[in-house]
Amino acid sequence: MDSTIFNRRTLLGSGALVGLGALLAACGQQANSEAAATVSAAPSETASASASAAASGSPSASATPSTVRGYSGGSKAPDGEYRKADKYGPAQNVPKPTAPEDGYREKSLEGLRKTLDAWIQWANYGTETGDFTKARQFMSPSYENELKAYEDIEDLYASGGWVIGGVDHFIADGNPWSEDGETYFWKAYREWDYETYVESDGSWRRWENKDKTKNTFKFELKHNGQQWEIMRYESVED
Numbered sequence: 001m002d003s004t005i006f007n008r009r010t011l012l013g014s015g016a017l018v019g020l021g022a023l024l025a026a027c028g029q030q031a032n033s034e035a036a037a038t039v040s041a042a043p044s045e046t047a048s049a050s051a052s053a054a055a056s057g058s059p060s061a062s063a064t065p066s067t068v069r070g071y072s073g074g075s076k077a078p079d080g081e082y083r084k085a086d087k088y089g090p091a092q093n094v095p096k097p098t099a100p101e102d103g104y105r106e107k108s109l110e111g112l113r114k115t116l117d118a119w120i121q122w123a124n125y126g127t128e129t130g131d132f133t134k135a136r137q138f139m140s141p142s143y144e145n146e147l148k149a150y151e152d153i154e155d156l157y158a159s160g161g162w163v164i165g166g167v168d169h170f171i172a173d174g175n176p177w178s179e180d181g182e183t184y185f186w187k188a189y190r191e192w193d194y195e196t197y198v199e200s201d202g203s204w205r206r207w208e209n210k211d212k213t214k215n216t217f218k219f220e221l222k223h224n225g226q227q228w229e230i231m232r233y234e235s236v237e238d
Contacts, residue, residue: 068202069160084128087198090162091128097121100138105227109176112184112221115228120170126150127166130157140222140229160200168192173216183222187236190215213238 070089077083077092085091100118104111119138126132132150139146153163170188178184192215196206209215216238220231 069162069198069200084167085162085164087164090130090157094125094128097125097134107223107228109184111223112176112186112228116186116219116221116230119230124167126153127163130154130162138228138230140231143230143232146232156197156199161198164196164198165193166195170217176221183220183231186219186221188217188219189238190217 071077072083072086072089072092074088079093081093082095083092097118099114099121101114104114104118115138119135122134122138123132126135130153132154136147136150141147156162169191171191173187173189176184176186192209194206194208196204198204214235216236217233218236219233221228222231223229
């Protein structure tokens with residue numbers, strides 16, 4: 001199987017941008033059947049993945065300022081009214097996720113599911129607001145490129161820019177599995193259309209999902225004794 005390690009930063013550089021999204025209900029349903037299962041040791045070694053990142057396409061870009069940050073929808077939204085980002089400005093009144101669910105720290109498949117779901121929800125929140133504080137709590141400190149990517153998006157917002165789109169959905173493909181009882185994997189199919197980064201001067205970069213054969217990803221998680229950590233995620237063949 002041909003696989004390539006991806007993170008938000010390397011994908012930005014390659015033009016094959018991967019955002020993060022909420023797992024659909026199907027994801028939780030597939031894990032519920034094994035909710036009570038605890039992690040058990042297995043004698044086989046954990047499968048390793050290629051460490052190279054592949055470029056795929058290039059983002060379209062506007063060199064001419066097209067707008068300055070204002071209010072999405074063209075006006076300030078009433079308190080509590082959510083408005084997604086558009087060419088006029090960033091998302092307004094973005095709801096804060098209530099995740100993680102109780103029990104997400106458990107060393108079980110249900111704890112793994114709750115952790116992954118919480119991370120994706122809070123990363124979506126970060127994409128819309130420029131605040132990845134909560135998303136970082138579910139990420140392994142060793143995944144430095146991913147954490148740097150969060151900083152880059154936060155810097156974009158701090159400088160007066162914002163992100164349009166980039167709130168994605170994943171459909172779980174089967175159940176989590178492990179080959180050594182310590183490292184667990186879970187595949188999911190990403191559904192997305194586009195993502196646009198608007199700079200403070202109005203210039204922008206846009207990525208579109210034109211090659212839908214590269215939308216399946218494999219997530220890798222480990223329990224550190226206190227909670228599950230997402231170690232990385234990678235693009236794999238269907």
